[in-house]
Amino acid sequence: MNQAAAVGLGAIAGATIFLGLPVARMHGLPKAVQGFLNAFATGILVFLLWDILAHASGPVEASIAQANRGPFAAMALIFAVGIAAGLLGLLYFNRSLFGHLRHGAAPPPPRSLALAIATGLGLHNLSEGLAIGQAAHVGALAFTGVLAVGFALHNITEGFGIAAPMTTDTKKASWGFLGLTGLIGGGPTFIGTWIGYLASSTYFSVAFLAVAAGALLYVLNELFSLGRKISTPTSFAWGLLTGFLTAYATDLFLTVATGA
Numbered sequence: 001m002n003q004a005a006a007v008g009l010g011a012i013a014g015a016t017i018f019l020g021l022p023v024a025r026m027h028g029l030p031k032a033v034q035g036f037l038n039a040f041a042t043g044i045l046v047f048l049l050w051d052i053l054a055h056a057s058g059p060v061e062a063s064i065a066q067a068n069r070g071p072f073a074a075m076a077l078i079f080a081v082g083i084a085a086g087l088l089g090l091l092y093f094n095r096s097l098f099g100h101l102r103h104g105a106a107p108p109p110p111r112s113l114a115l116a117i118a119t120g121l122g123l124h125n126l127s128e129g130l131a132i133g134q135a136a137h138v139g140a141l142a143f144t145g146v147l148a149v150g151f152a153l154h155n156i157t158e159g160f161g162i163a164a165p166m167t168t169d170t171k172k173a174s175w176g177f178l179g180l181t182g183l184i185g186g187g188p189t190f191i192g193t194w195i196g197y198l199a200s201s202t203y204f205s206v207a208f209l210a211v212a213a214g215a216l217l218y219v220l221n222e223l224f225s226l227g228r229k230i231s232t233p234t235s236f237a238w239g240l241l242t243g244f245l246t247a248y249a250t251d252l253f254l255t256v257a258t259g260a
Contacts, residue, residue, distance in 0.1 A: 009148040010132050013193075016152040017156070017182050021178045023167065024164075035236060036235055044244070045161050060075040082208075082214060086215035087215065117219050122186070124212040124216075125155065126188035126192040129193040130196035131147055133192065134200050156250075161243075
């Protein structure tokens with residue numbers, strides 16, 4: 001498979017994130033429905049955090065068995081710095097933008113939260129693009145196709161995760177803003193495929209995944225805080241469970257299809 005075809009598959013896999021974004025323009029919903037949608041999105045992101053950490057820590061743990069401790073030290077440092085960069089970077093960025101709000105006085109504006117979610121998912125999708133590009137580079141055509149289809153399905157649920165917090169906003173998000181969040185969240189799949197086709201690096205993969213995990217840690221803290229304000233414990237628990245299992249089901253499809 002040539003580079004153009006591989007990058008095209010990466011672009012398609014990333015573009016499906018736009019399919020879940022129109023949910024953001026659903027307004028006038030009862031508060032109970034808004035709470036459930038927020039919890040559903042939270043469940044999706046909880047699964048993605050678990051999945052990201054599993055893939056990021058795998059190479060770190062594998063390097064322990066090597067006689068030379070250099071790779072382990074480098075991997076562990078990259079992992080730790082990546083988590084810190086993703087978490088603290090979003091924390092201080094949002095504090096600089098919304099520092100006039102006292103901590104605990106109000107949650108971040110829905111659009112700010114949506115952008116934070118898109119950023120974390122974009123870093124995650126960059127690593128997914130790397131996997132597509134690397135598979136295409138070695139000539140594993142069937143595997144490349146299955147990866148692209150699996151990631152495309154996954155990205156639909158990720159688009160919903162970006163959109164759900166905006167259903168609580170008093171003003172509908174513009175199509176231009178939704179397009180921006182889609183580009184931030186899905187565009188890196190295209191970029192990652194291009195990079196992965198040209199070069200393969202476990203260190204880069206761990207770095208991108210770690211930063212994505214740190215960003216999602218920040219986002220989940222905010223979503224749980226928002227959930228306590230707009231949802232009952234029972235409704236939140238059901239939404240959280242449904243979102244987690246939905247994301248898990250799409251991941252199982254990818255696992256079965258690839259034989260991983």
